[in-house]
Structures are given as C-alpha cells and as structure tokens.
Amino acid sequence: MSAPMVCVPGQRLCREEDKLKAGRGTYTRNSFIYSSLAGPLITTKNEDGMTLVEVVRNAEENVVPSVDALVTAKVTNVNPRFCKCAIIRVGKTTLKDSFRGMIRKEDVRATEKDKVEMYKCFRPGDIVIARVISLGDSQSYLLTTAENELGVVIATSEAGASLVPVSWNKMRCPKTLTEEYRKVAKVQPQYIVYSDT
Structure with missing residues (x-):
C-alpha cells in the first residue's frame, strides 16, 4: 500500500x-x-x-515551510540549471514527511551568479541549510543559499568520510586529503543542532 x-x-x-x-x-x-x-x-x-x-x-504535523523560513534539505538530484532537494526540517522541527525543494543556479550565491557551476556547489546526499524564497511550480519550494550562513553543512567524500570545510567553496576529505568543491555554509552557532545520529 x-x-x-x-x-x-x-x-x-x-x-x-x-x-x-x-x-x-x-x-x-x-x-x-x-x-x-x-x-x-x-x-x-x-x-x-x-x-x-x-x-x-x-x-x-502542521509545520509547513513558509517564505523566509530556514530549512534543512537533502540534495537528491543535481543538473546544470538547478538541484532538487527533499526538505527534512523547518527551523528546529523535523518533518515526518519531506517537502520538495529546488535551488536554481541563480539562487546559489549572491555574487558572480553567471559563473556558478551546480556540480561544484552541491552533490546528491549533501545536507544543506537554505532559505525559502517562494512556493514554486508543481508544489516544489524555491530555495536560496545566497547568504554566507547558507549552503552545504554535511557532505560525504567519495571515500565515504565526512568532508571538513576548508574555505567558502571547498571541503576536504580527512582520509585522502582530496579537496572537493561545494557551496559551503559558514554555520552560525545558533544553527547548530547537536544530535546522536
């Protein structure tokens, strides 16, 4: 069923x-x-x-993403124009059922929007903090990461290790020391939620 x-x-x-x-x-x-x-x-x-x-x-279950809300989303699909996400958290509330979200190329960062390469910003499986811009088409929320505090917060390297941020656009694998491109979030202390998972 x-x-x-x-x-x-x-x-x-x-x-x-x-x-x-x-x-x-x-x-x-x-x-x-x-x-x-x-x-x-x-x-x-x-x-x-x-x-x-x-x-x-x-x-x-009555929490719905609203315009300007901070959300936590998991990247599910990336192409040259946008990436698709599953919104799993609104503010500090974990959702039982995820909502669909989308980050368009022009909403990734505030400057040099024409130089954004989506594959250098997000990969499937990345956990992203984003802000809701609007309810887009086909029930997919439009999200933005065009603030320093927004972007990838958790990512896994090709070797299976958790990537460590080294700059605003790179993360490093602690196992292989290989650097991978991401749109890295400069996480503020109030956004950090400690968990046992």
Missing part, C-alpha cells in the same frame, strides 16, 4: 463532481476542490454513497 499524498494549503486536488465532494480540510472554488491544510489526502465514503475528499492533520 502506497503512502497517502501529502498536500499543502491551496493545492488543487481534483474536480468536484456529483459523487465527489469536499470534506474536512478542503474547500471548493470554481468547481475544483483545494486543500486548506497541510497533511495527507484521504477519501472516505459517507452513508449517501458520496466520496468525501479530505485532508487530515495531526497536531504535530
């Missing part, structure tokens, strides 16, 4: 029909049903045979 689709507020879910109606956590506009909450989408049948489209939310 596949996991239910997770919705964000304002997301269009489906067309309202004779046997398909908006239930809890949804609303209707122009004959379409939209989500009014962040949470998993469920459908239930009532005693009249109607199918209700509902979005439910548990009390601890």
Whole structure:
C-alpha cells in the first residue's frame, strides 16, 4: 500500500463532481476542490454513497515551510540549471514527511551568479541549510543559499568520510586529503543542532 499524498494549503486536488465532494480540510472554488491544510489526502465514503475528499492533520504535523523560513534539505538530484532537494526540517522541527525543494543556479550565491557551476556547489546526499524564497511550480519550494550562513553543512567524500570545510567553496576529505568543491555554509552557532545520529 502506497503512502497517502501529502498536500499543502491551496493545492488543487481534483474536480468536484456529483459523487465527489469536499470534506474536512478542503474547500471548493470554481468547481475544483483545494486543500486548506497541510497533511495527507484521504477519501472516505459517507452513508449517501458520496466520496468525501479530505485532508487530515495531526497536531504535530502542521509545520509547513513558509517564505523566509530556514530549512534543512537533502540534495537528491543535481543538473546544470538547478538541484532538487527533499526538505527534512523547518527551523528546529523535523518533518515526518519531506517537502520538495529546488535551488536554481541563480539562487546559489549572491555574487558572480553567471559563473556558478551546480556540480561544484552541491552533490546528491549533501545536507544543506537554505532559505525559502517562494512556493514554486508543481508544489516544489524555491530555495536560496545566497547568504554566507547558507549552503552545504554535511557532505560525504567519495571515500565515504565526512568532508571538513576548508574555505567558502571547498571541503576536504580527512582520509585522502582530496579537496572537493561545494557551496559551503559558514554555520552560525545558533544553527547548530547537536544530535546522536
């Protein structure tokens, strides 16, 4: 059984029909049903045979990335124009279900934007601190790392070791001493969360 689709507020879910109606956590506009909450989408049948489209939310699952929020994301895919991420944390709150995020080439750093090479900034598996710019297309949040405090905070070298930052654009493998390019975050003490993992 596949996991239910997770919705964000304002997301269009489906067309309202004779046997398909908006239930809890949804609303209707122009004959379409939209989500009014962040949470998993469920459908239930009532005693009249109607199918209700509902979005439910548990009390601890109501954190949604908002514009200007700091998020922690894991890079999943990198190409020359942008990289895709899974947002796993909003502020200090770890999410049960990740949201999709995207860092475009022009949002990587504040200066020399035309010289940015995505493969020298991020690699799949990197953990990044970024800021939400806006809700982009197809439910993917647009993120930026164009501040000194934002960028890669955790990365693994090709030898499997945790990379150590040596400058704003390089990290070094402690095993092989090979340097790899990254858009390195200058982490401020208030952003550090100590964990046992």
